[in-house]
Amino acid sequence: xxxxxxxxxxxxxxxEEYFLRKMTLEDCIAAAAAxxxxxxxxxxxxxFPGFPRLSEAFLEQWFGWMEQYxxxxxxxxxxxxxxPYKGRYLTLDEQLASVLRDLHFARQLGCKVVRVIVxxxxxxxxxxxxxxxxxDIKLGIEVHSPWHLHxxxxxxxxxxMEKTGTKHFGFIPDGGAFTRRLPRVAVERMxxxxxxxxxxxxxxEQHEKGVLAEYIIAEVEQMSNRPIDRAxxxxxxxxxxxxxxxxxxxxxxxxxxxxxCYEMLEDSLDGRPYEYSIPYDEIVAALKNIxxxxxxxxxxxxxxxxxxxMEVNSVEQVRRHQRMLxxxxx
Amino acid sequence: xxxxxxxxxxxxxxxxxxxRVTGFQFGARLPYYRGVGLSLVxxxxxxxxxxxxxxENLTVTVHGNTYTLExxxxxxxxxxxxxxxxxxxxxxxxxxxxxxxxxxxxxxxRISYLPFPAIxxxxxxxxIP
Numbered sequence: 001x002x003x004x005x006x007x008x009x010x011x012x013x014x015x016e017e018y019f020l021r022k023m024t025l026e027d028c029i030a031a032a033a034a035x036x037x038x039x040x041x042x043x044x045x046x047x048f049p050g051f052p053r054l055s056e057a058f059l060e061q062w063f064g065w066m067e068q069y070x071x072x073x074x075x076x077x078x079x080x081x082x083x084p085y086k087g088r089y090l091t092l093d094e095q096l097a098s099v100l101r102d103l104h105f106a107r108q109l110g111c112k113v114v115r116v117i118v119x120x121x122x123x124x125x126x127x128x129x130x131x132x133x134x135x136d137i138k139l140g141i142e143v144h145s146p147w148h149l150h151x152x153x154x155x156x157x158x159x160x161m162e163k164t165g166t167k168h169f170g171f172i173p174d175g176g177a178f179t180r181r182l183p184r185v186a187v188e189r190m191x192x193x194x195x196x197x198x199x200x201x202x203x204x205e206q207h208e209k210g211v212l213a214e215y216i217i218a219e220v221e222q223m224s225n226r227p228i229d230r231a232x233x234x235x236x237x238x239x240x241x242x243x244x245x246x247x248x249x250x251x252x253x254x255x256x257x258x259x260x261c262y263e264m265l266e267d268s269l270d271g272r273p274y275e276y277s278i279p280y281d282e283i284v285a286a287l288k289n290i291x292x293x294x295x296x297x298x299x300x301x302x303x304x305x306x307x308x309x310m311e312v313n314s315v316e317q318v319r320r321h322q323r324m325l326x327x328x329x330x
Numbered sequence: 331x332x333x334x335x336x337x338x339x340x341x342x343x344x345x346x347x348x349x350r351v352t353g354f355q356f357g358a359r360l361p362y363y364r365g366v367g368l369s370l371v372x373x374x375x376x377x378x379x380x381x382x383x384x385x386e387n388l389t390v391t392v393h394g395n396t397y398t399l400e401x402x403x404x405x406x407x408x409x410x411x412x413x414x415x416x417x418x419x420x421x422x423x424x425x426x427x428x429x430x431x432x433x434x435x436x437x438x439x440r441i442s443y444l445p446f447p448a449i450x451x452x453x454x455x456x457x458i459p
Binding site: 008012016019020021043045046047049051079080081083084085086098117118119228304307308 | 331332334335361363364365367368369370372403406409411412413416440441442443
């Protein structure tokens with residue numbers, strides 16, 4: 001039987017409601033389960049006050065929720081603050097201690113994957129791998145736009161994977177590196193903040209055609225000297241489109257996937273919800289082609305673009321993304 | 331992102347110590363999707379009715395613990411949690427006259443994965459009872 005891709009939700013998706021204390025951690029878990037997810041991803045520094053400390057009582061509660069809502073812990077997203085001490089960066093040893101702190105946190109919560117933030121260096125990963133192997137937790141560097149799987153930084157990380165031959169370090173592609181169209185909600189927000197509509201239309205069209213971001217930015221700099229118009233042009237650099245089929249070149253090295261979404265629309269012509277800017281049909285097809293059997297976790301991030309004009313409904317956006325994945329995975 | 335939630339006017343009030351009004355305070359949230367160790371708060375700047383507040387007259391209270399900006403820079407264990415309403419207190423003899431006042435708030439965080447300073451600004455009207 002073909003291995004099936006599993007569906008999870010990153011609780012990052014509910015950041016708006018959690019921030020405003022409209023949802024608790026338990027509410028977020030319940031919403032993810034109600035959307036049909038079987039896995040939970042967390043950002044430790046987001047919804048776990050007192051991070052990285054976890055009390056016995058809390059852990060009992062946590063595993064109680066997992067059982068009650070029929071879900072399992074999947075991944076913890078680690079951050080790496082290189083500058084807690086003003087005026088100097090952490091040494092490599094101090095950075096390693098930070099990663100070990102997160103590995104330990106993930107293990108306590110029962111997560112088998114640690115999402116490594118993109119600013120972690122290949123040298124640091126090489127140092128961390130033996131600990132991840134020992135703890136049987138997979139480290140995955142997040143391939144987050146504007147990086148993509150073939151970026152120089154990711155190639156350096158790939159060299160570490162190849163050199164060590166480890167099964168405990170790989171990639172976590174983020175849907176945001178496959179933005180065929182610029183997120184509409186983000187463009188509209190910039191127009192509300194004063195960006196020129198004609199320039200916005202030009203930038204969107206050029207991005208969709210696949211024109212290099214640096215060229216779009218250079219052209220817009222000729223058209224306008226207003227910072228907001230130039231910022232809009234720079235969106236093409238930060239919302240990169242790379243070919244979803246590039247995933248197929250990394251068979252065995254994809255440990256987890258971030259199902260980034262900015263705007264989930266209810267129905268397309270074939271009757272399933274779809275993401276306005278990211279071709280999830282192609283992403284899921286590529287993952288199936290290499291027999292990926294890990295988790296895709298929904299990561300809704302559209303709230304920041306609409307919170308100025310409407311109440312954010314992350315629960316509904318996640319529900320649509322999960323329904324889309326369910327249909328695409330089959 | 332989250333700028334509109336930075337200033338929490340519901341927490342605005344004058345502060346009384348030993349029967350004397352020694353300043354005023356208002357609520358503030360970090361405009362960020364996670365909590366951070368206090369040393370990562372690079373700077374907090376406040377203007378009241380357009381007039382800048384001297385940094386030494388400003389303290390921040392998170393879940394009952396109060397810090398000056400200098401103390402925050404040396405605090406690695408305590409955190410300003412995501413969405414947590416901290417209290418920013420400004421020392422000012424006599425506080426503010428009752429009524430409406432304009433607050434400008436700037437928060438600067440050292441976020442290592444961003445190649446530029448994370449400076450966020452907000453302006454709101456508060457009402458001193």
